[in-house]
Amino acid sequence: MDASSQDVARALLGWYDVHARDLPWRARPGCAAPDPYRVWLSEVMLQQTTVAAVKSYFAEFVRRWPSVEALAAADEGEVMAAWAGLGYYARARNLLACAKEVAGRGGTFPADELELRALPGLGAYTAAAVAAIAFGQRAVVVDANVERVVSRLFAVAAPLPGARVAIRRHTDTITPSERAGDFAQAMMDLGATICTPRAPRCLLCPLSASCLARLHAEPEQFPVKAPKKARPQRAGKAFWIERDGAVWLVRRPGKGMLGGMRALPDDGWSARANGNGTPPLMGPWQPGGVVAHGFTHFGLDLHLAVYEGDDWSSLTASEGEWWPLDSIDDAGLPTLFAKAARLALAEAGEVG
DNA sequence: CAGACGTGGTA
DNA sequence: TTACCAAGTCT
Secondary structure, three states, X not given: OOHHHHHHHHHHHHHHHHHOOOOOOOOOOOOOOOOHHHXXXXXXXXXXOOHHHHXXXXXXXXXXXXXHHHHHOOOHHHHHHHXXXXXOOHHHHHHHHHHHHHHHOOXXXXXXXXXXXXXXXXXXXXXXXXXXXXHOOOOOOOOHHHHHHHHHHOOOOOOEOOOXXXXXXXXXXXXXXXXXXXXXXXXXXXXXHOOOOOOXXXXXXXXXXXXXXXXXXXXXXXXXXXXXXXXXXXXXXXXXXXXXXXXXXXXXXXXXXXXXXXXXXXXXXXXXXXXXXXXXXXXXXXXXXXXXXXXXXXXXXXXXXXXXXXXXXXXXXXXXXXXXXXXXXXXXXXXXXXXXXXXXXXXXXXXX
């Protein structure tokens, strides 16, 4: 590490000592060492997810499952339901699988980055982050914040994702041996509050004197990104089947879209194709409203179809369950189907 | 390696 | 309203 790299780390840590965000999963300064369980849980929740969205989920998870052993013993359906609304549901499946692995080794997370990387749901970023934040290891932590800060600091002209190798090399250069966890969190706090995607607050930035983007061009021009592909628009149906104050819910297959989540029956829509219109039982159906929902890789117009018949005999318990409408909020429906349920209940309310 | 994989907030 | 963006991982 040359002198200027040390200057960057020193300036950033000095700024962090004053301006660190107070977040629920962070150890208070001067208090006990961070709890690896809380660090890991928060890092998984924060993957592609905002701090604001994570806070209430983190509080509820640590309340219900205060330790990795407690989480490892949890019912999978309850974990999936507790994750409902947070998105990227493979994270919840991997979370439980990881908890079981860690519980199997005595409830102790490995402190080594490579061993962490081998656990379910821990990729390059999360393994480095947990090694640094929970265990104080020097690890090169690169997330979207760090990519933005570093691409500006060094005016990296190559577009993402190809520039990742160069950005990682630059990050390695400025990462200190001491306080590696604070350094990583400081980079992320800087990216979240000062070195923002739009209108960065360079006048408040502790690194502005070293920033090549600020020197040569507009900082907003970094990071350079490859153009994005168009997002297809799809249409499909969700089926609302009500009986004696309960609605028929199914469990989606373990993998793929909304995998493992409780759901309304649907007609097979996907990112690739519209639904085929096939309902889960024969009989009279009435069209309901439409829910517009945006996924990362496609948009969906979900058309609600309401069953108006009185023969439910073809619905078997192995395929689904009757869920009481007065506790529909506890069903653990992902947001798309929670919206659809809200719409169905609102329409029923208007009629009745 | 490019695509699959959620959702809510912001401009 | 559309588009982009957020502490990525897996295949």
